[in-house]
Amino acid sequence: MARITASVYTSHVPAIGAALDLGKSGEPYWQPLFAGYEPSKAWMKENTPDVIFLVYNDHANAFSLDLIPTFAIGTAASYQPADEGWGPRPVPAVEGHPALAAHIAQSVIQQDFDLTVVNAIDVDHGLTVPLSLMFGQPEAWPCKVIPFAVNVVQYPVPSGARCFALGQAIRRAVESFEEPLKVQIWGTGGMSHQLQGARAGLINADWDNAFLDRIIADPVGLSQVPHIEYVREAGSEGIELVMWLIARGAMSDIAGGPPPKVLHRFFHVPASNTAVGHLILENG
Numbered sequence: 001m002a003r004i005t006a007s008v009y010t011s012h013v014p015a016i017g018a019a020l021d022l023g024k025s026g027e028p029y030w031q032p033l034f035a036g037y038e039p040s041k042a043w044m045k046e047n048t049p050d051v052i053f054l055v056y057n058d059h060a061n062a063f064s065l066d067l068i069p070t071f072a073i074g075t076a077a078s079y080q081p082a083d084e085g086w087g088p089r090p091v092p093a094v095e096g097h098p099a100l101a102a103h104i105a106q107s108v109i110q111q112d113f114d115l116t117v118v119n120a121i122d123v124d125h126g127l128t129v130p131l132s133l134m135f136g137q138p139e140a141w142p143c144k145v146i147p148f149a150v151n152v153v154q155y156p157v158p159s160g161a162r163c164f165a166l167g168q169a170i171r172r173a174v175e176s177f178e179e180p181l182k183v184q185i186w187g188t189g190g191m192s193h194q195l196q197g198a199r200a201g202l203i204n205a206d207w208d209n210a211f212l213d214r215i216i217a218d219p220v221g222l223s224q225v226p227h228i229e230y231v232r233e234a235g236s237e238g239i240e241l242v243m244w245l246i247a248r249g250a251m252s253d254i255a256g257g258p259p260p261k262v263l264h265r266f267f268h269v270p271a272s273n274t275a276v277g278h279l280i281l282e283n284g
């Protein structure tokens, strides 16, 4: 059977992608940020999964106010990087896993989560920047990716509790797929940031670090935090962090297994307007 080996959590700031694409990652502003991902890249080389189930949000690039799916699963064979207004990022196309994605859609919908099935979509920085951070700049991404888009852009957005329960349903779905695939689940976006309005530029490092503590050791309690606290404490775009609870809900300790091992924890302020957080948890 397929199994979830680890969960990876990371911010997705578009300027990080631009820094890599424009060859600026060694500059003093960026060097400490990329240094924080070096252990992760080394670990990924040794622990490349067959498939990444990549929970991310689209930023009105593939979707618009015309169509706002709360949860959307990509079932395509491949995905192109989106043109976000200045041309697509010069990164490889993303190869999907239609058979596993269709199985997860079937299982999760039958577990009463209403997923939107997406057979064609371009993927924006929310998906490609995490891949760049974990894999660098390869000719081709070294594994398949199932994009899973969450609406955290246009209200109403899903609660942390619902995201956490959805993660548990995704774990059951993955573990009932017959091929013995190694699957990682990634939760992306965040941490604190606000891009507009009177509080633009808001960063709350204390709240972010408490979030990191709790997603490791108190995920059930953390899942009860209401969305208004994210917005008040972590800024209007801090709500992206509910996506991390989908990945955390899919870890085996939530279903009675041993606690995950914390392989890496990193926090860095700022990258553009955002507090960058990163964790790797391995199933025990």
Ligand code: DHB
Binding pocket: 012, 013, 014, 015, 059, 189, 190, 193, 195, 237, 271, 272, 273, 274
């Ligand atoms: C920034 C952060 C984001 O999460 C995003 O989607 C766009 C911009 C930023 O900090 O610049």
Ligand code: FE
Binding pocket: 012, 059, 126, 189, 190, 237, 240
């Ligand atoms: Fe974002």
